[in-house]
Amino acid sequence: MSPRARVFAAYAALVVLGLAAPFLVYPVFAMDVLCLALFASAFNLLLGYAGLLSFGHAAFLGSAAYVTGYAARSWGLPTELAILAGVATATVLGAIFGALAIRRSGIYFAMITLGFAQLIYFLVVQLPWTGGEDGLQGIPRGKLLGLVSLESNLAMYYFVYAVFLAGFWLLHRTIDSPFGHVLRAIRENEPRAQSLGYDVDRYKLLAFVISAALSGLAGSLKALAFQFASLSDVHWHLSGTVVLMTLLGGLGTVMGPSVGALVVVTLENYLSSFGSWVTVITGAVFVACVLSFRRGIVGEVRMLVKRSFSA
Amino acid sequence: MIQALSGQLLVGLINGSFYALLSLGLAIIFGLLDVVNFAHGAQYMLGAFAAWMALTYLGIGYGWALVLVPIVVGALGVLVERLFLRRLYGIDPLYGLLLTFGLALVVEGLFHHAYGNSGNAYPVPEALQGGVSLGFMFLPIYRAWVVLVSAAVCGTSWFVIERTRLGAYLRAGTENPKMLQAFGVNVPLMFTITYGFGVALAAFAGVMAAPVYQVSPAMGSSIIIVVFAVVVIGGMGSILGSIVTGVALGLVEGLTKFAWPEASGVVVFVVMALVLLVRPAGLFGRQR
Numbered sequence: 230m231s232p233r234a235r236v237f238a239a240y241a242a243l244v245v246l247g248l249a250a251p252f253l254v255y256p257v258f259a260m261d262v263l264c265l266a267l268f269a270s271a272f273n274l275l276l277g278y279a280g281l282l283s284f285g286h287a288a289f290l291g292s293a294a295y296v297t298g299y300a301a302r303s304w305g306l307p308t309e310l311a312i313l314a315g316v317a318t319a320t321v322l323g324a325i326f327g328a329l330a331i332r333r334s335g336i337y338f339a340m341i342t343l344g345f346a347q348l349i350y351f352l353v354v355q356l357p358w359t360g361g362e363d364g365l366q367g368i369p370r371g372k373l374l375g376l377v378s379l380e381s382n383l384a385m386y387y388f389v390y391a392v393f394l395a396g397f398w399l400l401h402r403t404i405d406s407p408f409g410h411v412l413r414a415i416r417e418n419e420p421r422a423q424s425l426g427y428d429v430d431r432y433k434l435l436a437f438v439i440s441a442a443l444s445g446l447a448g449s450l451k452a453l454a455f456q457f458a459s460l461s462d463v464h465w466h467l468s469g470t471v472v473l474m475t476l477l478g479g480l481g482t483v484m485g486p487s488v489g490a491l492v493v494v495t496l497e498n499y500l501s502s503f504g505s506w507v508t509v510i511t512g513a514v515f516v517a518c519v520l521s522f523r524r525g526i527v528g529e530v531r532m533l534v535k536r537s538f539s540a
Numbered sequence: 541m542i543q544a545l546s547g548q549l550l551v552g553l554i555n556g557s558f559y560a561l562l563s564l565g566l567a568i569i570f571g572l573l574d575v576v577n578f579a580h581g582a583q584y585m586l587g588a589f590a591a592w593m594a595l596t597y598l599g600i601g602y603g604w605a606l607v608l609v610p611i612v613v614g615a616l617g618v619l620v621e622r623l624f625l626r627r628l629y630g631i632d633p634l635y636g637l638l639l640t641f642g643l644a645l646v647v648e649g650l651f652h653h654a655y656g657n658s659g660n661a662y663p664v665p666e667a668l669q670g671g672v673s674l675g676f677m678f679l680p681i682y683r684a685w686v687v688l689v690s691a692a693v694c695g696t697s698w699f700v701i702e703r704t705r706l707g708a709y710l711r712a713g714t715e716n717p718k719m720l721q722a723f724g725v726n727v728p729l730m731f732t733i734t735y736g737f738g739v740a741l742a743a744f745a746g747v748m749a750a751p752v753y754q755v756s757p758a759m760g761s762s763i764i765i766v767v768f769a770v771v772v773i774g775g776m777g778s779i780l781g782s783i784v785t786g787v788a789l790g791l792v793e794g795l796t797k798f799a800w801p802e803a804s805g806v807v808v809f810v811v812m813a814l815v816l817l818v819r820p821a822g823l824f825g826r827q828r
Contacts (some may be wrong), residue, residue: 330816339634340772341772341816344808344809511642512642512648516639516642516643519635
């Protein structure tokens with residue numbers, strides 16, 4: 230198969246699976262997977278392609294979830310505008326945090342983003358309009374373009390799915406664009422990319438902002454799909470979970486983060502009755518991944534396919 | 541007024557002592573192993589819990605816990621280095637961070653499962669109970685003890701690293717481990733001991749913290765994020781730098797708690813943002 234045909238086949242499979250999903254599994258579960266898959270894919274642009282480990286991505290998902298929820302519930306904004314408000318918030322936060330965080334690299338970058346995310350967490354806990362421990366509840370889903378009601382889970386699912394596809398496609402295009410290739414060059418050898426005349430900081434910042442904006446989009450969708458936004462959306466646990474999804478699915482692969490999101494959400498769903506064992510198992514999967522599974526599921530499959538073809 | 545201010549400053553000084561102890565351990569480990577030990581908070585929590593368990597189940601008191609717990613938890617650290625961390629040297633340091641993050645989740649989850657969310661009280665040891673009146677404020681003896689002991693531990697660590705032969709090896713290993721090995725020093729063993737020492741330091745801080753804070757599974761993760769910010773502000777380049785930054789930020793936090801209590805949780809992160817603006821390498825750091 231030519232690469233082009235392979236991409237086409239992958240998208241065809243994605244479309245068929247996505248259309249059939251709500252009849253195979255519970256639509257709310259499917260929406261959860263899609264939101265986190267978009268989140269992990271956005272995160273992967275940063276870690277997988279630019280080599281920047283953000284340990285605070287929950288800040289973008291969470292802040293967008295809260296703003297969208299508040300806009301839809303208390304201001305009565307239409308669904309599209311509420312989503313826009315959430316994404317705008319995440320984008321602005323991404324620009325500010327990104328501009329500061331890229332002043333350091335490597336390990337420090339991770340610690341700085343974690344610190345900023347904690348700042349957002351404290352703000353959400355203390356601000357008067359976020360509902361503190363209870364979070365924002367009873368967020369209305371509204372009507373799409375003022376016509377189609379999204380109150381039924383099935384309608385909401387197809388809306389989330391359409392937005393997911395658009396976001397996924399956008400990320401895919403970004404990765405394959407000249408911009409994406411410069412990001413890879415920076416990941417591999419930053420001084421060299423710089424000496425070739427690329428303004429490394431601008432590329433990093435732009436990647437950070439795109440990643441934050443799409444993480445925000447995932448958060449806005451999540452708030453509407455579940456009709457609430459809670460502290461766990463801004464907690465560092467979620468920032469860790471998105472790293473795990475990306476790592477487990479396959480770092481720096483287009484499909485990997487979505488596969489990782491599917492696996493992790495399924496796992497959490499099945500284990501939810503076991504309480505704190507979820508944390509233990511998440512941690513153990515983390516350790517196992519880092520020690521002996523660094524290519525992730527998609528990366529390993531790709532290696533297998535390559536090997537069987539060359540043999 | 542004066543009483544409230546000095547009270548908050550004292551609390552700040554106590555918190556700062558713990559920040560200093562923890563960021564010192566992080567800096568020592570990072571300097572040699574190039575690993576950001578995300579499990580540092582979990583190991584600190586483990587220290588506090590070990591002290592509490594020793595007292596509750598075995599009747600071992602504070603004095604012995606202060607000696608035994610760091611040894612036991614440090615030995616666990618040695619095991620972690622031998623079994624896991626060792627396999628990650630030479631690849632991207634991000635993997636060390638992720639591995640220790642996973643370990644932290646496992647430890648925290650296990651304790652959460654066994655002991656739930658609520659905190660357990662650890663009594664202040666009898667010899668250190670009570671307090672003295674300084675005229676303008678009341679000084680609990682245990683708090684003074686915490687400040688003195690952590691100052692002593694930080695000072696000793698600084699002396700050992702900067703002024704002794706062992707410390708010279710450590711600094712040489714930080715600069716160039718291959719060269720040091722070529723001179724016949726057993727560098728892999730040094731890595732193991734260093735990690736074990738850093739972990740023991742975290743556990744020691746945990747035992748010290750047990751009578752001050754509630755002993756709970758979440759105590760580690762809430763402090764480690766602040767300590768990371770401290771490390772970003774100070775830069776991990778210098779031992780003295782991380783100690784000074786830790787204490788200073790504790791005091792800043794205390795002052796904020798007095799002047800504007802709602803902001804005390806975020807002030808460290810705001811300072812971090814400001815430092816990144818004016819001195820991206822950190823106050824004592826070298827850009828790397």
